[in-house]
Amino acid sequence: MVRLELLIVRKKHLKKRLVSLLCAFCSALFALCCIFHPDTVSSGPYLDSAHGNTAYGVDRSSLSLFGYAKGNCAHCHEQHASVGGNEPSPQGGSASGYALFSNNFTSQSEDVCYYCHRGTGSLQSSFSHINYDYSYWFGGDTINQIQPNSVFDAFNPTFGENPSYHNLQDVLNFVKMKWPETFKNESNPCSACHNPHLSKRSYPIVKPSDRNNIWGNEAGKKMSDFAAAHGGKYQAPYRYNSTSTYEPDGSLTTDGSNMPDYVTFCTDCHNDTNVIYSSTLGRNLQKIGWAQESRTYGAVADYHGSVARCFGVDGNVDQGCGCSELNCSNWGSLKEPYHSANYMNYILSCTDCHEPHGSRRQYLLRTTVNGSWNNQVPPGPPAPSWERQFCLSCHTHNAHCGNLWNCLNCHYHNSYARCFACTWCAFGGVHGHAF
Amino acid sequence: MNCDVWLLLEDREGYSDIMQAENVEMDNRKIRSRLALLCSFLLIAGMVLNGTISLSEANVTGNCSDCHTMHNSQNGVNMQILALGETDTGPKGFLLRSTCLGCHGHGTGKSLEGAYNNIPQVLHSNATDLAGGNFAYITGMKARTSGDSNTVGHNVIDIGFSETVLTSPPGDEYSTNITNANFTCAGARGCHGDRTIEDKLIAMKGAHHTDNHILKFGSIDEKNQGSSTGLSYRFLKGVKGGEDSLWEAAPSSIAHNEYKGSTSMGTGSATSPANNTVSGLCAECHGYFHGTSSNEVGSQDPWLRHPTDIALPPSGEYTYYTTYNLTVPVARTSIPDNPSGGVSSSDVVMCLSCHRAHASTYYKIMRWDYKNWPGNGQINGCNVCHTSKN
Numbered sequence: 004m005v006r007l008e009l010l011i012v013r014k015k016h017l018k019k020r021l022v023s024l025l026c027a028f029c030s031a032l033f034a035l036c037c038i039f040h041p042d043t044v045s046s047g048p049y050l051d052s053a054h055g056n057t058a059y060g061v062d063r064s065s066l067s068l069f070g071y072a073k074g075n076c077a078h079c080h081e082q083h084a085s086v087g088g089n090e091p092s093p094q095g096g097s098a099s100g101y102a103l104f105s106n107n108f109t110s111q112s113e114d115v116c117y118y119c120h121r122g123t124g125s126l127q128s129s130f131s132h133i134n135y136d137y138s139y140w141f142g143g144d145t146i147n148q149i150q151p152n153s154v155f156d157a158f159n160p161t162f163g164e165n166p167s168y169h170n171l172q173d174v175l176n177f178v179k180m181k182w183p184e185t186f187k188n189e190s191n192p193c194s195a196c197h198n199p200h201l202s203k204r205s206y207p208i209v210k211p212s213d214r215n216n217i218w219g220n221e222a223g224k225k226m227s228d229f230a231a232a233h234g235g236k237y238q239a240p241y242r243y244n245s246t247s248t249y250e251p252d253g254s255l256t257t258d259g260s261n262m263p264d265y266v267t268f269c270t271d272c273h274n275d276t277n278v279i280y281s282s283t284l285g286r287n288l289q290k291i292g293w294a295q296e297s298r299t300y301g302a303v304a305d306y307h308g309s310v311a312r313c314f315g316v317d318g319n320v321d322q323g324c325g326c327s328e329l330n331c332s333n334w335g336s337l338k339e340p341y342h343s344a345n346y347m348n349y350i351l352s353c354t355d356c357h358e359p360h361g362s363r364r365q366y367l368l369r370t371t372v373n374g375s376w377n378n379q380v381p382p383g384p385p386a387p388s389w390e391r392q393f394c395l396s397c398h399t400h401n402a403h404c405g406n407l408w409n410c411l412n413c414h415y416h417n418s419y420a421r422c423f424a425c426t427w428c429a430f431g432g433v434h435g436h437a438f
Numbered sequence: 439m440n441c442d443v444w445l446l447l448e449d450r451e452g453y454s455d456i457m458q459a460e461n462v463e464m465d466n467r468k469i470r471s472r473l474a475l476l477c478s479f480l481l482i483a484g485m486v487l488n489g490t491i492s493l494s495e496a497n498v499t500g501n502c503s504d505c506h507t508m509h510n511s512q513n514g515v516n517m518q519i520l521a522l523g524e525t526d527t528g529p530k531g532f533l534l535r536s537t538c539l540g541c542h543g544h545g546t547g548k549s550l551e552g553a554y555n556n557i558p559q560v561l562h563s564n565a566t567d568l569a570g571g572n573f574a575y576i577t578g579m580k581a582r583t584s585g586d587s588n589t590v591g592h593n594v595i596d597i598g599f600s601e602t603v604l605t606s607p608p609g610d611e612y613s614t615n616i617t618n619a620n621f622t623c624a625g626a627r628g629c630h631g632d633r634t635i636e637d638k639l640i641a642m643k644g645a646h647h648t649d650n651h652i653l654k655f656g657s658i659d660e661k662n663q664g665s666s667t668g669l670s671y672r673f674l675k676g677v678k679g680g681e682d683s684l685w686e687a688a689p690s691s692i693a694h695n696e697y698k699g700s701t702s703m704g705t706g707s708a709t710s711p712a713n714n715t716v717s718g719l720c721a722e723c724h725g726y727f728h729g730t731s732s733n734e735v736g737s738q739d740p741w742l743r744h745p746t747d748i749a750l751p752p753s754g755e756y757t758y759y760t761t762y763n764l765t766v767p768v769a770r771t772s773i774p775d776n777p778s779g780g781v782s783s784s785d786v787v788m789c790l791s792c793h794r795a796h797a798s799t800y801y802k803i804m805r806w807d808y809k810n811w812p813g814n815g816q817i818n819g820c821n822v823c824h825t826s827k828n
Contacts, residue, residue, distance in 0.1 A: 189740045
């Protein structure tokens with residue numbers, strides 16, 4: 004027994020010595036690295052970001068003339084507003100906050116980001132990746148989505164039939180109120196969703212509640228994760244003009260494991276509790292309860308979110324929610340790839356239907372959805388209307404109790420109105436959720 | 439005092455009747471000797487305290503003839519010491535044997551000259567530059583990493599490479615009348631000495647002879663610094679600080695200069711540095727960079743220009759700057775008696791956190807190769823403070 008204890012003690016000592024030796028070795032190695040490479044640093048978050056990239060990072064032409072490297076801080080920040088005795092372009096104006104070369108944010112059309120992220124007149128020496136919209140880059144529609152071709156144009160659309168955009172002042176007003184420690188009067192509303200020192204070309208978003216971490220870049224932050232956590236599945240829509248490749252990357256992956264969890268990102272603001280005023284619409288935005296699984300009347304929830312379907316993919320089979328309607332099939336079916344996938348509860352990504360910056364149509368709705376360009380017809384009435392074409396990107400529909408021209412009049416987030424609600428859901432009370 | 443003592447001794451001698459004569463004599467000798475010692479001590483102490491003499495020697499030591507010449511001739515030989523490129527062998531003011539560069543710009547491979555390595559060189563080819571930098575990057579004696587002769591340093595006319603682009607200091611808040619044709623080491627057209635005096639030699643008068651131990655580590659006395667050129671950090675009149683004895687020829691995180699910083703803008707002028715800081719000195723010529731009002735420089739959230747003389751924020755990315763970094767030094771609101779290897783949120787960003795004073799191998803006198811970052815793969819000094827933006 005004593006011998007065993009001695010052995011254990013010796014073993015512990017040996018282990019301690021090994022750990023000490025290892026620590027000493029590592030320390031020596033670190034010290035040697037510091038001695039022989041004192042002035043080199045490893046790549047950090049900024050150098051991994053789009054702006055800090057040495058090949059395509061920030062490169063203001065008036066600074067690159069002086070030889071400043073791509074990605075250099077000076078392209079955005081002027082420590083003294085003078086190089087070689089003159090202020091580099093853009094010139095004029097008083098000193099700007101955060102030592103930026105222009106005012107951080109003034110209005111929908113005046114924002115420091117626009118100086119580079121615009122088409123004609125951009126200060127960026129060259130763009131290797133034009134800022135087309137989501138439908139272009141992730142929807143794959145490189146034919147119809149060549150406008151907008153810059154962030155400025157997306158937020159200030161001069162094209163389209165009924166353009167809409169994120170109102171930057173509204174964004175700033177809201178985030179200042181919601182996260183006053185993070186966002187101030189002088190903040191840039193773009194930074195609610197992007198961190199210019201962190202955002203990557205492949206993963207550009209940060210949540211406004213967590214600006215120091217990229218969102219959507221790793222497991223746990225994907226659409227597949229959100230769907231799984233809320234009793235459903237994500238089915239990626241088709242890429243443009245394809246029935247075999249899927250958003251967002253044109254691969255064969257359909258479960259959203261290759262896609263940022265845009266729902267969690269967007270619902271940082273657009274959730275079931277925040278009250279967000281839209282100066283464009285002149286009212287508060289609809290609340291969105293994408294995570295709510297209950298059909299209970301009054302709960303903020305959506306069928307496109309975590310509320311399960313009442314009908315089968317052909318619209319004629321009660322999925323267990325107690326539909327008493329005898330003619331269910333009249334309501335229509337789902338289109339591919341949703342029809343074949345036949346999931347009980349589809350949980351969509353916000354970006355399946357919406358553009359993040361702006362759109363040629365209302366509510367930032369996409370004009371290329373589920374592989375098809377739906378913008379061939381004007382807004383209704385009369386039918387066929389663009390609004391109906393939009394919904395028909397994923398749905399067929401055989402019967403309706405009213406007009407067939409503007410679906411959006413009745414079908415919107417968290418709508419309760421009787422006619423088009425799930426009136427016959429026994430578990431949902433008199434009224435359930437239609438959209 | 440001495441008379442009083444002798445009276446006491448006389449009184450004591452009144453008791454000699456009852457004492458042995460030899461013993462009395464011996465006692466008196468001892469007492470006299472002790473009193474003499476005491477008096478000497480008190481005399482010296484008094485002189486020290488009222489400033490008549492000091493405990494240390496003057497800043498410059500050695501033979502007068504090392505620096506001065508009575509006739510600018512010795513055994514028929516001219517006595518001038520010429521800097522690299524200088525040709526003027528005529529007599530100089532204050533019977534000096536050289537110009538500023540004659541002593542401080544030998545242009546050799548040594549950064550410290552003299553028998554005691556106590557003549558810091560501002561123009562040399564040694565691999566290690568001193569804290570102020572090296573004009574050799576302007577002249578081309580040392581290779582520039584980035585920039586050209588106009589952009590890597592302060593082009594004082596003394597080195598023979600005047601600025602050819604700028605004609606006045608950028609951000610010249612006080613209209614100094616400094617031009618590329620008159621910019622020099624000291625005086626009203628320079629940085630060192632008394633900037634109220636036009637002549638650079640007169641502006642420096644007496645500085646080298648001043649006992650400046652209050653600027654030296656171990657005897658730092660910040661309160662009494664800055665009152666004269668000789669009592670100012672590196673003879674930059676009005677500037678306070680702690681001077682490394684080797685001018686940072688062999689620096690480490692615990693062997694370096696200590697710079698005076700402040701956390702307020704202060705009031706400066708063309709001849710007086712705000713808050714006695716080194717950034718205040720820079721602002722004498724570049725005040726519009728430093729800001730003339732809160733409208734110009736802004737305030738935290740957001741700054742309009744990169745601030746100087748502002749404490750490192752005590753939160754976020756800045757809290758990771760904890761060990762003094764020679765590439766990006768900080769200033770102190772209170773100059774420590776010995777160089778400190780630590781950095782805390784009370785420490786201060788200054789102009790010299792990013793720039794050298796004389797010249798550097800980098801564009802815009804930067805302390806690191808900012809212009810070519812990040813393509814150069816080298817350190818970006820910005821990240822020493824902005825630790826999350828590397």
